[in-house]
Amino acid sequence: MKKLITLFSLLLCISTFSQVDLYFGRKPFVGAEIIMENGDIKTGFLQNFQTPRFVETDVGFLSGIEKKLKFETKEFKFKEEKTSAIQIIKIEDLKRIVILNNDGSEKLVYDKMKLKTINSSNEVIDVNKTVVLPLEQEGKVNLYGINIAFFQNNKYVSSLYLPYVKKPDDEYGYILIDINRINLFNMGKIDDKLEKGLFEVTKDCPAFSNALSTRMKALEKEVKASRGEGIKLKNQARKELKDRGQENFAAMKIDHDYAMKPYETLLDEYASKCTK
DSSP: HHHHHHHHHHHHHHHSSSSSHOOOOOOOOOEEEEEESSEEEEEEETTTTOOOOOOOOOOOOOOHHHHHHHOOOOEEEEESSSSSSOOEEGGGEEEEEEEETSSEEEEEEEEEEEEEOOOTTOOOEEEEEEEEEEEEEEEEESEEEEEEEEEEEEEEEEEEEEEEOOOOOOOOEEEEEOOOOOOTTTTHHHHHHHHHHHHHHHHTOOHHHTHHHHHHHHHHHHHHHHHHHHHHHHHHHHEEEOOOOHHHHEEEEEEEEHHHHHHHHHHHHHHHHOOO
């Protein structure tokens, strides 16, 4: 029954939002609210906003993926009205971008942050990047995520979910799965880097961080279980949907939601154990 309810909700979502709502595509203007570092709030439109939550690529092609993601945009073109003159907003001057629906309600949120990652020696290093990333879950530790979707012959095949974490008031966020530093010689260190990144943002709460090694074993099982649930739901969706575009969108959305779920659960646990 729970899976049927989830599937119904997904089908309703598909009927309400198009793929463009996730990709933005080449929309000339997107309604937005810009929260600046000095506290000012600008409401209007971003021109040619190209910072998607989902990035398409062909199977087997991952080289140069940072160039595809466009999360290091140095400046944004903003207009108070569509007919107004363009204002250039530099990334260092903004704090948060809120993408708005047509009725002015909040649709998607992007936060600015500098990034740190974990190297092969399990050391924290600054990667000297300032980015805006899509917010997935807001809390004591915020979860951000990028979904790289793989297509073959115009059919969605699979996806790779890349999580990031940051405390709300911190300047730096952490790359939990850094594909730029993964190669055949350090594949075995992925779990160690993931644990180290999570430790850095939860170490203020020993009740959680001291048990992180044990919790990571449970996380691995949860990731596999969540993936299995997603596969079942995708199979159900494919039976219901006959249109290729809707089928691709549904499968991609399911993979994203179920890949994100274990990280949401883990950060919820941190919040419940660390109330101060």
